[in-house]
Amino acid sequence: MRVVLAEDLVLLRDGLTLLLRSYGFEIVAAVESGPELLKALLEHRPDVAVVDVRLPPSFTDEGLQAALAARRRLPGLPVLVLSQHVEQLYASELLADGAGGVGYLLKDRVGDAEEFIDAVRRVAAGGTAMDAQVISKLFARQRAGDPMETLTDREREVLEMMAAGRSNAAIAQKLYASEGTIGKHISNIFTKLNLPASTDDNRRVLAVLAYLERGRAA
């Protein structure tokens, strides 16, 4: 799988390169600034891009801006954004086009190689990988009297993982349950929250995230 990597800290860039290579990814470009990133993305059209939010020359959210700009030209271009901090604002900007193939993770998550690689693969396949912190912040802001309150603890757990972009199989494995049980939980959740049922992982994630976002807009 061909990867474009954007990270300005040499240490981290080398580490990520090593990590991705050891899992069989091919690094077609490893860049360190926003303009370079946009150029590399448009030129190489990689299977997935792993991008640091903050890049030179301005050291603002240049990585994110470049990724968004590239996705405007190449809709659905899979991008996994890494950051020292996660913001709901950035998450919703990434998800805004509804095309899927986006990930947004804390840099810490790289420390857990298996999970990180899983997230990269998920994004490359057009899925979603949202950081647990984004999800928990979304959960934290639900109002009183929300249908969310009718969810059981187990269902909330499943919903959190689903919102983060995990597949039924992955959730089942994580919760030590059968895929069938998870499927049942999920259909319960969709009924309780009055969401349109969908088997497509990505569309499902977007529906859930949209639901959680609506909680705050209302």
Added chain:
Amino acid sequence: MGPTPSMSEEGPLSRSSRDEPEDPVAEQGNALGERRPPAIPVTREYGPEGELAGRVEPGAIQAAGAGDTVPAGVRGEAGGATPGVMASTPGKGAEAPGLTIAGTGAALRRAGRALPRGAALGLAGVARLPLLVLAVAGLVLWFGLGLFPAFAGAVAVIRRAVNVARATVSRWCGVAVPVPYLPRPRLEQTERGWFWSGYDYHKRHWVARLSSRLRWLTGDPATWRDLAWLALDPALALAVALLPTALVAGGLSAWAYAGLRLAGEGSGLTAGLAVVIGVAAVVCGVSLAAPLLAAYGRLTAVLLRPVRRDSLAERVHQLTRTRADALAIQAAELRRIERDLHDGAQARIVAMRMTLAVLQPMIQRDPAAAEELAAELRESCARVLQELRDLVHGIHPPVLAERGLRDALRSLVLDLPLDATVDVDLPGRFEPAVEAAVYFTVSEALTNVVKHAGTRAVAVHLRYDDGVLRGSVVDEGQGGANLDAGTGLLGIQRRLAAFDGSLAVVSRPGGPTRVSLELPCVLSSPRTSSSSEMA
């Protein structure tokens, strides 16, 4: 609250001023170009509301602390002069060299206005004589019996009366006479309970209060200039302000005398002389009325307006205080960061090293236990990173650095359990320190809403106009918020003061709460294309 651009309308503490529909003095003040450096007016804006203002913004007009009223002229000045107002100044420039009938009419109208005004000012000057007696009595009681409060009380009354005179002279004589009083020093309490009067430490609150009052009143040259004016004014008022009216009255009585003379058997010559003298007196009186009124205004202003040295002294005083505050805040911030690193990340990393030391020999001996320790290490590592993230966020929020105020505030409300509307429209970015100060102000206000307001609905508003950044956080919660209740907003207020900014809280029990900030600043960069794309 209407979307009015004027500062006095926007200023949350100037409710009293909003009640007045029109403020002619403000216009005059502007037209005459009486302006202070832009920084001072902003803080002065908060004067009129009395005690709260005294505490909120020590740099604000001090008279307010003593309960004095601030004449409208100052508000007008503070409001920022608009060149367009110039046109509305009455009378100015109306007389062309070739005097027209309309010109004469205008001159007569002006004289007609000036005569009663001069008379009123003249009489007021005499009527203020008891105040001089009051001042002398206050001084005698103070020096004779040590009764300083008597003098302080007298000064408070005198300031009130003199402020009325300032407002009247400003309105009638076309000369702006701003309030010159120095800001009242705020009492500060140290951690160990000492009170800092601005000059010295005192154990007891009332001693500190008395001492600070004494120094403040006697150390302000404006106090003594007020007294000097009270002594001079009666003579001045009689000689200058009342003179034209006296002339006209004299002329009229000369005519009456002539009439009586002619009606009786008197000589026509005396009557004719009386008529001539009467005409001369009336003409003199009428033509002198307006110039003398203006002259009286200028003479009054010499003593009653702030001398340049005063305003500079005030500015130096304010800068000294805010500089000390800014450094103290910075030092406290560094101490907090040091403590957080020391007790947090540093301690955790030490613990992780120890765990590693235990782990290494265990790998061979007891792989299962080693595995467990490794998991623990990973957990600690995540916690250190989270702590560092929180620390960084507290120093300078990353979104603020990356996107500026608008998105940082949007991001901030997303993380709070509130239904907030964020209405922020700024033409670009500001200095990082300014942005941070504003961000943390709003953040603190929102935190208070979450903690105390008992409502989820809150509106955040931020605009930049005429070199001033104005913002407000308004909630319709239970109200009753107070700047003194917590240290949070006070700290924020000091942080803003370092930029000549100010903070105000208006919160009625049971009513809405409005926290507003004003900060004079310049744009450091216009809006970039990427951020407008995002907007």
